[in-house]
Amino acid sequence: MTGDTPFSWRRALVTGGAGFLGSHLCEQLLDSGVEVDCADNLACGRRENIAQLQDRPGFRYVHGDVCDPECAERLPGPYDLVLHFACPASPTDYLRMPLQTLDVGSLGTRNALTIAERDGARFLLASTSEVYGDPLVHPQHEGYWGNVNPVGPRSVYDESKRFAEALVTAHAGTHGTDAGIVRLFNTYGPRMRAHDGRAVPTFICQALAGEPLTVTGDGSQTRSLCFVDDTVDGILRVAASKSVRPVNIGGSDEITMADLARRVVALTGSRSPIAFVDRPVDDPGRRRPDTTLARELLGWSPQVPWEEGLKQTIAYFAARPPEPVPRPEDMAPQS
Numbered sequence: 001m002t003g004d005t006p007f008s009w010r011r012a013l014v015t016g017g018a019g020f021l022g023s024h025l026c027e028q029l030l031d032s033g034v035e036v037d038c039a040d041n042l043a044c045g046r047r048e049n050i051a052q053l054q055d056r057p058g059f060r061y062v063h064g065d066v067c068d069p070e071c072a073e074r075l076p077g078p079y080d081l082v083l084h085f086a087c088p089a090s091p092t093d094y095l096r097m098p099l100q101t102l103d104v105g106s107l108g109t110r111n112a113l114t115i116a117e118r119d120g121a122r123f124l125l126a127s128t129s130e131v132y133g134d135p136l137v138h139p140q141h142e143g144y145w146g147n148v149n150p151v152g153p154r155s156v157y158d159e160s161k162r163f164a165e166a167l168v169t170a171h172a173g174t175h176g177t178d179a180g181i182v183r184l185f186n187t188y189g190p191r192m193r194a195h196d197g198r199a200v201p202t203f204i205c206q207a208l209a210g211e212p213l214t215v216t217g218d219g220s221q222t223r224s225l226c227f228v229d230d231t232v233d234g235i236l237r238v239a240a241s242k243s244v245r246p247v248n249i250g251g252s253d254e255i256t257m258a259d260l261a262r263r264v265v266a267l268t269g270s271r272s273p274i275a276f277v278d279r280p281v282d283d284p285g286r287r288r289p290d291t292t293l294a295r296e297l298l299g300w301s302p303q304v305p306w307e308e309g310l311k312q313t314i315a316y317f318a319a320r321p322p323e324p325v326p327r328p329e330d331m332a333p334q335s
């Protein structure tokens, strides 16, 4: 299988491989001739995301929790690449699973690192722009330490990722692990869930249903969106590099949430109005990556224009039956 791969890896482990980004990574690796083990506990991923991969040679789905101490035994490898992407990533998910989110950043990251060290594999942690918190520096470069409220509601996610980054750095320093960190900014595209609470699927599904688009606060807060194909390309470039430094991967198109809602209304041809609702606590006001490092180190920059990315994402949701709205009792924090 490795004959025409542009990468030198033979077999990769993708934790969280049944999720949004993980499933695209599994697919891209397989397309590149790399065999893939996809490990997931389906806490917030879906088997349908990987259904088209199930019968492909070299693909294996392993159901399990990466926090499980016996995780390594269930994933014998050997791997030459470990992409650690398992983690609840949307606010609705990590607020519903606060303790599990902290566990997967700590225990899960440690187990995934152990597997990489066992096999001498390159390891890559999926970190996040949330390590910068509500940033006081704009745009955010990798040298910025961030502005995170350690006891705010978002801290379970932000601090889980910050701890995971510290763990990766300590393993690289003490064991010589070939480990990197990619700090991902907001990514969107097909295979997101309709009700995961992130702005793009929320707005698209509301517009398609003819419902008001619920913009939080006054809608002036910004995000810089990146289409999934560009993010996956950036992740694999960081993985293929020898970089031990964190690398930002994210879009250059900084947009207010109110403008994003207007773009979605225009592209869907919807007649939905925009409704302003309460803004979540500690919601970052501005967000844009400084991607100088990715450009200079990896030759990476986003290629997909926002109209094209949004059209593909709208087409994905338009072709699916509407997903049921979760009941309030299903959204309550789990112990």
Ligand SMILES: NC(=O)c1ccc[n+]([C@@H]2O[C@H](COP(=O)([O-])OP(=O)(O)OC[C@H]3O[C@@H](n4cnc5c(N)ncnc54)[C@H](O)[C@@H]3O)[C@@H](O)[C@H]2O)c1
Pocket: 015, 016, 017, 018, 019, 020, 021, 022, 039, 040, 041, 042, 043, 044, 045, 046, 064, 065, 066, 067, 084, 085, 086, 087, 088, 089, 090, 093, 104, 108, 126, 127, 128, 129, 183, 184, 185, 186, 187, 188
């Ligand atoms: N999508 C983004 O915009 C974005 C931005 C920054 C960082 N990230 C990071 O990228 C990764 C993937 O994000 P995503 O958007 O694809 O989220 P996602 O929720 O779609 O995927 C996460 C996957 O991890 C799995 N998972 C969670 N806990 C697990 C555990 N203990 N054991 C095994 N599997 C587990 C889930 O079932 C799910 O399939 C996450 O680590 C996230 O923090 C994503």
